[in-house]
Amino acid sequence: MTDQTRLSWTDVRDEIRARILNRTYAPGDRLPRDEDIAQEFGCARTTVHRAMQDLSQTGLVERKRRGGTHVLSDPVTRATFDIPITRREVEQRGSKYDYQLIRRSVELTPLTIMARFGITSAIKMLRVKALHLADNRPYIFEDRWIDLRSTPAIMEVDLTRQSANEWLVHNKPYSRLDVRFSAMSAEGESARFLEAPEGSALFVIERTTWIGTAPITTVQAIAAPGYQLAAQS
Amino acid sequence: MTDQTRLSWTDVRDEIRARILNRTYAPGDRLPRDEDIAQEFGCARTTVHRAMQDLSQTGLVERKRRGGTHVLSDPVTRATFDIPITRREVEQRGSKYDYQLIRRSVELTPLTIMARFGITSAIKMLRVKALHLADNRPYIFEDRWIDLRSTPAIMEVDLTRQSANEWLVHNKPYSRLDVRFSAMSAEGESARFLEAPEGSALFVIERTTWIGTAPITTVQAIAAPGYQLAAQS
DNA sequence: AAGATTAATATGTAGCTACATATTTATGTC
DNA sequence: GACATAAATATGTAGCTACATATTAATCTT
The missing domain is CATH 1.10.10.10 (Winged helix-like DNA-binding domain superfamily/Winged helix DNA-binding domain)
Structure with missing residues (x-):
């Protein structure tokens, strides 16, 4: 050049x-x-x-x-994925974004959630279930737990107007992150809210964040049928 | 320090x-x-x-x-995933690896495969269906297409003994890569070979490689139920 | 010969200088 | 004022030096 x-x-x-x-x-x-x-x-x-x-x-x-x-004789395929805020993801596809709070409650963490955070005793956390929509159709259903010790301010947030996803990204930076992908069958709540036939295959993103060693949030984001995640080239 | x-x-x-x-x-x-x-x-x-x-x-x-x-005001979650050779993946979990060729044929590429490669006319490619096993149980079922123009040597390889996955990784470096993740329901072949109940949710990894602009291979790797992919920290 | 010590060596890192390059800001012209 | 041109400026890159560090190879003990 x-x-x-x-x-x-x-x-x-x-x-x-x-x-x-x-x-x-x-x-x-x-x-x-x-x-x-x-x-x-x-x-x-x-x-x-x-x-x-x-x-x-x-x-x-x-x-x-x-x-x-x-x-290296055994090269691995290494791919990087960008997971944006859901609002942004929807808007970048040129769709209209909407958000709907389904439930908000304070509950004792079950074993699965404790395992995700790596904690050994159950505590009360804020649990938020919500639905993200693209062009008025269900896009992602999320079931989230938020640790009130690290993030007490979440109690003051009006989660009917703003998604926890968005508030956290803008207000609660993390220092450690765990991301997992998997597949699950639509059943019960996930099928109902995503308007997916019972038993259809859904893509699941599980994300857990900490600040230092203190848990912030863990979320299971279940995408509507047809969702695909592509690597950033 | x-x-x-x-x-x-x-x-x-x-x-x-x-x-x-x-x-x-x-x-x-x-x-x-x-x-x-x-x-x-x-x-x-x-x-x-x-x-x-x-x-x-x-x-x-x-x-x-x-x-x-x-x-940046809208930080994205960026995660890197390592996708090793299937043999290695299995062995690293401490399981016994086995491999089984299911079918090998030369076929005309259908539209979906042409789309993956970004080519506009159908050509004949080698199609290989195979099963990877961990501890004698189905682990990953793969349906692969290999472009014989860029990779003629694959015709001489005994694919009953060595997986195309492994041969390609060791013998056919690529310059461009596309990776996608999604979910699908077990049906027909995938259900049968993975011994998964019809309709159960399966995790799918789709990988396409090129050398320069010439297609090498595209594979749809369908994992047995329960498969999970975690980010490299 | 086994084990400990020392030397050799390839990569890792930090600091410095000099210049390239992309943008914004300022200036000049009509 | 609109538009073209020139200056200013923050980051990008390459080269050099000097030294740090990890690890292998050589050497010395016993």
Whole structure:
């Protein structure tokens, strides 16, 4: 892009990647030292280092001090997913977003919820069930638990007007996150609120957040039939 | 870790993140220039730059030349998932891995497959249906299409002994990847091979790869009931 | 030969400089 | 005032140096 004379670290990365792809450097092989590669390319070691860091993050090579850089023989597929606020997700698809509070109660945490947070004794938390709609049709049904010790302010929020999802994202940053995906059959509440036939397959996103070691919230978000989640390229 | 006198870029990142979390820098705010932050912390601008790059990648701030660094007001949840070779996945759980070829044929691509690859005319591809087992129980049922133009060598592979999944990972690196997750109901083949009750909810991973713009393979991997995918922290 | 110690070495990190690049802001022209 | 042009400015990138750190290889004890 600039002078042909100057290489950028992305150029180096791409060339090394190409060599791995075409087996110049085969799986398991040890790559030349950064310094030698730098000399070959006529660039600084820092540039090669940056390129290598990137390849390492991508999961294509493994680097060890003194041990050198090796091409991984069992590469994993690594994909990144963005899970936006539901409102945003709906609006970005060009649909009208609506939200509806279904229930709000203070309950003792059952074992499944305690397990998600990794706590050993049951405590009272705020439980919120709500429905997100896209173009007046059910989109996501969420069943959420919020720890009142870390997030007492949630009690003052009017959850008929604003989703807990949105309030939390804007007001309660987290330091640790656990995300899981799975599938479940529509039954009972989920079928009813999502207007899905009993037994149809639903996509489930489970998200739990902490601030430090203190639980904030855990939510099971059940998507209406047909929901698909795509990786950010 | 080192002298207390020297800050690492991760320290800077953590402190900036903390300030964002505690609203010292509120959503939408513009952060001080890298140079000013560097001065405040008593470190070099490069160090701040590295920290900022990281926060930018995480999706916490947005950087623009001349425009400065802004705290994003609508943070997305960003999670990374590792999808290993199925053999490895099974073995890592401490289970015995087995594999079984169900069918191997050369067929004309239907519209759904053409759509996945983004091609407009039907061509003949190798179609492979196979079952992965963990401890002698069905684990993943896969329905795969392989483009013989980019990967003719697959015709010589004995797919009764080695899964196409494994052969491809080890022999056919890709340059572009698309991953999607969804849910589907067990029916017909998927129910039969996974020994799942008709209508039970199954987790589906759809993966398509290209080398350059040439299609390599697309696979619909259907997991047995109970499958869960967790983010890499 | 086994185990402990020391040296060698490849990557990791931080600081500095210099310049590139994208945007915004200011200025000039009609 | 509208539009084009020029200056200012914050981030992006590359190169250099110096030193830290982890880990392997070599060496020395016993």
